[in-house]
Amino acid sequence: MTQTLNLGRIVRLSLLSFGALVFLAPYIFMISAAGKAQADIFASSLSLVPQQWYYVENIQKAMSRVDIPTLLWNGVVVCGIILIIQVMVAVPCAYAMAKLQFRGSRFMMALVMLGLLVPIHATALPLYVAFDTLSMLNSYAALVAPFSISVFAIFLFLQFFRALPDDLIHAARLDGMSELGVVARVILPNAWPAVTAFAIFSVVAHWNDLFWPLIVVTNSDYATPPLGLLFFRAAEAGDDYGALMAATLIITLPLVLAFLMAQKRFVEGIAMTGLKG
Amino acid sequence: MFALRNIVKSFGSNAILQSVTVEAEAGEFIALVGPSGCGKSTLLRIAAGLDHCDSGEILLAGKPVTGLSASDRNVAMVFQSYALYPHLTAGQNIAVPLAMRELSTAQRLPIIGRFMGGSAAIRSNIQERVKDMGVSLKIDHLLDRKPGQMSGGQRQRVALARAMVRRPAVFLMDEPLSNLDANLRVHARGEIVDLHRKAGVPTLYVTHDQSEALSMADRVAVMIGGKMLQLDTPQTIYENPTHVEVARFIGQPRINLLESRLNANRLVRFGSVELVAPAAGENDTVTLGFRPEFVRLAAPGAGLSAQVERLEFLGSEIILFARLHGMGETIVVKLAPAEARTLTAGASVNLSVDPAHIMLFDGKTGARLKADVVEAPAHMKATLHG
Numbered sequence: 001m002t003q004t005l006n007l008g009r010i011v012r013l014s015l016l017s018f019g020a021l022v023f024l025a026p027y028i029f030m031i032s033a034a035g036k037a038q039a040d041i042f043a044s045s046l047s048l049v050p051q052q053w054y055y056v057e058n059i060q061k062a063m064s065r066v067d068i069p070t071l072l073w074n075g076v077v078v079c080g081i082i083l084i085i086q087v088m089v090a091v092p093c094a095y096a097m098a099k100l101q102f103r104g105s106r107f108m109m110a111l112v113m114l115g116l117l118v119p120i121h122a123t124a125l126p127l128y129v130a131f132d133t134l135s136m137l138n139s140y141a142a143l144v145a146p147f148s149i150s151v152f153a154i155f156l157f158l159q160f161f162r163a164l165p166d167d168l169i170h171a172a173r174l175d176g177m178s179e180l181g182v183v184a185r186v187i188l189p190n191a192w193p194a195v196t197a198f199a200i201f202s203v204v205a206h207w208n209d210l211f212w213p214l215i216v217v218t219n220s221d222y223a224t225p226p227l228g229l230l231f232f233r234a235a236e237a238g239d240d241y242g243a244l245m246a247a248t249l250i251i252t253l254p255l256v257l258a259f260l261m262a263q264k265r266f267v268e269g270i271a272m273t274g275l276k277g
Numbered sequence: 278m279f280a281l282r283n284i285v286k287s288f289g290s291n292a293i294l295q296s297v298t299v300e301a302e303a304g305e306f307i308a309l310v311g312p313s314g315c316g317k318s319t320l321l322r323i324a325a326g327l328d329h330c331d332s333g334e335i336l337l338a339g340k341p342v343t344g345l346s347a348s349d350r351n352v353a354m355v356f357q358s359y360a361l362y363p364h365l366t367a368g369q370n371i372a373v374p375l376a377m378r379e380l381s382t383a384q385r386l387p388i389i390g391r392f393m394g395g396s397a398a399i400r401s402n403i404q405e406r407v408k409d410m411g412v413s414l415k416i417d418h419l420l421d422r423k424p425g426q427m428s429g430g431q432r433q434r435v436a437l438a439r440a441m442v443r444r445p446a447v448f449l450m451d452e453p454l455s456n457l458d459a460n461l462r463v464h465a466r467g468e469i470v471d472l473h474r475k476a477g478v479p480t481l482y483v484t485h486d487q488s489e490a491l492s493m494a495d496r497v498a499v500m501i502g503g504k505m506l507q508l509d510t511p512q513t514i515y516e517n518p519t520h521v522e523v524a525r526f527i528g529q530p531r532i533n534l535l536e537s538r539l540n541a542n543r544l545v546r547f548g549s550v551e552l553v554a555p556a557a558g559e560n561d562t563v564t565l566g567f568r569p570e571f572v573r574l575a576a577p578g579a580g581l582s583a584q585v586e587r588l589e590f591l592g593s594e595i596i597l598f599a600r601l602h603g604m605g606e607t608i609v610v611k612l613a614p615a616e617a618r619t620l621t622a623g624a625s626v627n628l629s630v631d632p633a634h635i636m637l638f639d640g641k642t643g644a645r646l647k648a649d650v651v652e653a654p655a656h657m658k659a660t661l662h663g
Binding site for chain 1: 322325326327346347348352353354356357358360361362363364373374377378439
C-alpha cells in the first residue's frame with residue numbers, strides 16, 4: 001500500500017485488472033441482468049446498471065417458480081457426500097501406496113495413472129445402463145456413486161504423502177498406533193493443505209456439473225443446481241432472463257462465499273511448515 | 278533384560294547384518310557405534326519392529342517379540358529427526374504414547390470419547406504426568422508450542438520426553454544428538470545419562486560419534502561391516518581392542534598401525550623390543566598398534582628416529598605427526614605442550630614406544646594376537662624389520 005506508483009507498476013496493475021475484468025465479465029453481466037426488468041434487458045442500449053432496481057422482484061419470481069432451497073440442498077448433499085467418500089477412500093489408499101511396501105503397488109500406480117486418462121464421458125453410457133438395470137436412476141446414489149473413488153485425489157495425496165518423513169510414521173507406530181490410527185491421527189491432520197486443495201477442486205467440479213446429473217436425473221426432486229436451472233429455463237422461464245439470472249446468482253453465491261472463506265485457510269495451510277524435524 | 282540374538286538381515290545380495298548379538302542387563306546403557314553404513318541403524322530398527330530380520334531372535338523384558346509389530350512391542354524411540362507430530366503441541370506430543378496405551382479405542386474418539394466412563398480421570402492423570410515430565414526436562418514453559426515454533430534443542434527435549442513419559446521395555450535412540458550444535462551436544466549427553474539412570478530402563482543408543490559412545494555407555498558395541506566386533510566396557514574397548522578395526526575406529530587421535538612381517542621365529546622387532554607372536558597360524562603378516570599417548574620423546578640416539586611433519590596445538594595437548602626414518606610411515610604422537618615446546622616442523626626427533634602398550638593384530642583376519650614383548654638385544658635397537 002505504501003509503494004509508490006511508478007510506470008512499471010501502473011502497467012502491470014492495468015494488465016492484471018484487464019485480465020481480471022475479462023474473466024469476471026460474464027459474472028458481472030449476470031449480476032447486472034439479475035437486477036433488470038424484462039424491458040430493461042431487451043432495451044437497445046447496453047448498460048450494466050439497471051434503470052430500475054428489480055432484484056427483489058426477480059428473486060421473488062425465481063423463488064416462486066423454482067424450488068431453490070431443494071436445489072441448494074441437493075447440491076450440498078451430493079457435493080458433501082462425494083467429497084467425504086472421496087477423501088475417506090483416497091487418503092488410506094494414497095497412504096498405502098506412498099508409505100507401505102506391498103506386492104502390486106506398482107500395478108496399482110499404473111491403474112491410477114490409467115484412471116486419470118479416462119474421462120467420465122467415456123464411461124457414462126455403461127454406467128447409465130448399470131444404474132438403469134439396478135433401477136437406481138433418480139437417486140442420490142446415482143449422482144454420487146460414480147465419483148466416490150477419485151483417482152485424481154489418490155494421485156494428489158500420493159505426491160503429498162511421499163514428502164512426509166518416514167520417521168513420523170515410525171514414531172506413530174512405536175507410540176502404539178495401528179495403521180488406521182496412523183492415517184487418522186498423523187497423516188490426515190498433516191495432509192490438511194492437500195485435502196483443502198482437493199476439496200476446492202471436487203466441490204467446484206460437482207456443484208457445477210451438468211453432464212452427469214442430466215443423464216441420471218429426470219426428476220426435479222433430485223436435481224442439482226445447474227440441472228434445476230436447466231429445467232427452469234426449458235419449462236417455465238421462457239425468455240424471463242431477469243428471473244433466470246437471479247436464480248443463477250443464488251446458486252452460485254454459496255460457492256463463491258465458500259471459496260472466499262476456504263481460500264484463506266488454503267493459503268494458511270500451504271504456509272504451514274515445520275514438518276521437518 | 279533385552280536381547281538381540283544372531284540377527285541376520287540382507288537386502289538382496291547385500292548382507293547388512295551378519296549374525297549380530299547384543300544382550301543388555303536390566304538398566305544397562307549400551308552404545309552401538311560404528312562408521313556409517315555398518316548396519317547399526319538397521320539393527321535398531323529391527324529392535325523397534327520397524328524392520329524385520331531374516332533370522333534371529335529378539336527378546337524384550339525377557340519375552341520373545343520377534344514377530345510382533347512395532348505398535349505391539351513396548352519400546353520407545355528417539356529419532357535423529359525427532360519425528361514430532363507437527364500438528365500437535367509439545368504437550369500433546371508427549372501425551373500421545375500414554376493416550377494410545379491407556380485409553381480404550383472408544384475413549385480416544387474425538388468429542389464422544391470425553392464422555393466415556395473413566396475417560397476424564399485417565400485424561401487428567403495423563404496431563405499430570407506430561408506436566409511432570411515437562412518440569413523434569415525443563416520444557417514445561419514450551420508445552421503449548423508446536424514443534425515448528427521450537428529450536429532444535431527444544432525439539433530434542435520434547436522427543437526425549439515423549440519417549441520417557443512411559444516405561445518401555447527398552448529405550449532406543451538413533452543419533453538423537455547429531456542435529457545439535459557442539460556445545461549443546463556435550464551438555465545433552467550428561468542429561469541423557471542422568472535420565473537413563475533415573476528411569477533404569479535398558480537403553481540402546483546408536484551413534485557414529487565414538488566420544489559419545491565412550492562417555493555415555495556402560496558398554497560399547499562396535500559394529501563394522503555388519504559384524505559385531507566387540508561388546509565391552511568403554512575402558513576395555515579402548516585399552517584392549519580384540520580386533521584391528523575396533524582399535525582403528527576407537528580413539529581420537531587414531532591409533533598408530535604399522536604393517537609388518539614375522540620372521541622365521543615368529544617375532545617382529547620394533548624399536549628396542551621384540552614382539553613374539555603365538556606359535557599357531559601360518560600367516561606371517563601382522564599389524565602393530567600403539568596409541569599416540571604411549572609414544573614419548575626419547576634422548577637423541579635412542580629409540581626410533583623420525584622427522585616432524587606437522588604439529589597441532591589443541592590447548593591441553595599437542596598432536597605431533599612424525600615420519601619414521603627407514604619405514605616412511607607417519608605416526609601420531611600425543612604430547613604435553615611443555616614437552617613439545619622446542620619442536621618445529623622439519624626437525625628430527627627420537628621417539629620411544631611404551632612396550633607394555635604395543636598390540637599385535639593378525640595381518641589377514643585383523644584379530645588380536647597375544648604377543649610376548651621382550652627387550653631386544655642392544656645391537657638391534659632402533660630398527661624395524663619389515
